[in-house]
Amino acid sequence: MRLTQFKALDERTYWTDAKELECMMIIPEAPDVTSFCFKTADDSWFRYLPGQFITLELPVGPEPLLRTYTLSSSPSRPLSISVTVKAQKDSIGSRWMLENVKVGDRLRAYGPGGIFTFMQYPADKYLFISAGSGVTPMMSMTRWLFDNGEHTDIALISCARRPSELIFEPELRRMAQRVPDIKLSFVVEEDDPFSAWAGYRGRLNQLMLELMAPDYMEREIFCCGPEPFMKTVRDVLNAAGFEMAHYHEESFHAPIRTEDQRPEHDDIVLDETAGAMIRFAASGLDAMCSETDTILQVAKAQGLNIPSACQFGVCGTCKVRKTSGEVHMIHNGGITDKEIADGMVLACCSNPIGRVEIEI
Incomplete structure (x- = not known):
């Protein structure tokens, strides 16, 4: 571990595009989910927008493997960045990170990138909806709004298979306990063995949404998770007559870098004239x-x-x-x-x- 020499904030430069990062902390978050915290060797500041991602170069085989990870940290704390990694069933890069990366290891990173951020859509009220590791950009945006102290109205819905798989639940609860502006709802499909769950059970649906965020029609909505989950959310919103120009999504399997990469969905929108x-x-x-x-x-x-x-x-x-x-x-x-x-x-x-x- 290197000994960091103190640098005043005005003596630091900004991290730009590509740089080697050093792992400073490894934080277990949930089963098969870990946050990796990085700094630069020259103590650069990190400049990015809440919800953006970076690309890590992983020495997995003969050729480096490039994988994108959403930043779960907030640019309001610019001295380090964090990515929160969940090992999916068939993942190679994420599994390698969980099994191999240690404190002191260095990885080359590129970025930041992506347009999935509330910064482009200023609003008085937001609704963040996520499933599984799709909560990572929501965490970055929520941390920013919490640190910024402007009392922005946030309704956050986090879904997982079991309570133990709700990523960031303790920190989200701590933030919500300190300010009245963050309203949390958690949804799980099944209980954990030997523990009690008093929250919502099942799959997110229109009835749950009405109970958790009764004013969702007035909110700017951000959604991230597997495509079937996001399709369910889109179906619910379309059926309710929500103005979809105020709906934004990103799959954690395919981060969107530019506007022209936004997918065109073939969702069914009912037509009374048909x-x-x-x-x-x-x-x-x-x-x-x-x-x-x-x-x-x-x-x-x-x-x-x-x-x-x-x-x-x-x-x-x-x-x-x-x-x-x-x-x-x-x-x-x-x-x-x-x-x-x-x-x-x-x-x-x-x-x-x-x-x-x-x-x-």
């Missing part, structure tokens, strides 16, 4: 309707009785079998993945796309 038709097979009825009509609404208009209760995709009472066609269904936990694979849909929250046949 016609559809539902055939109720057992009743011998064909009903013309709009994409924005639900199967339950059309059935009632035809005098058919589909038992229903909540009409919000929670209770599962209105479950029916779809024998052909496509529906757009945004539910709130009232149906399982196996039932969906078997052709079941919830009539209260399923909209027909084109021609659909239902077994009633």
Whole structure:
């Protein structure tokens, strides 16, 4: 370990583009998740935007492996930077880092880069939604807003498989305890063995979002996580009529460097002017309707009785079998993945796309 000679802040230069970094601290965050803290050999300042990433050159094989990692640290603390690494199932670089990098090791880094930052979208209220290691850019942005002390309204939703896999949960709670501006919500799919969980369970859905951030329609929204997770978020927002110009996302598998790299999504956005038709097979009825009509609404208009209760995709009472066609269904936990694979849909929250046949 080198002995750092003190330098006054005005004696330091800025880190630019490519430089060798020295690992100063290694902090376990969760199972298979570790934060690596770096400084430069000449004690340069780090200049970047909250939410940006760097590229690390990893000596994995005969040729160096380049991997991008979002900075979980905040530029409000510019003397060091941190990346928080989760070893995905088939990852090479991340697994190598967890198994090999030690304090004092040096890695070459390039950057920073990326456009996933709230700095480009100033707002009075933000909503940060993440799953798994997608929380890293949200942590960088939250740390910045906390350090900046301007009392920006932040609603932060972090999702994970189990409570022990909620990255940064203790630090987020400490920040939220000190200021009223940070409102936290955690969602897990299942409990940890031998521990109690009093938060939300299941997969993030519209009902949860309404409870956790009732004013989400007024917020600038940032989302990061696996693509299926982000698609669910987009579906919920599209169904609610959210203005998607205020929605921003980044997959931790493919960081976006420039505006022209933004992906074009083929999400279904229902159109009330688009016609559809539902055939109720057992009743011998064909009903013309709009994409924005639900199967339950059309059935009632035809005098058919589909038992229903909540009409919000929670209770599962209105479950029916779809024998052909496509529906757009945004539910709130009232149906399982196996039932969906078997052709079941919830009539209260399923909209027909084109021609659909239902077994009633």
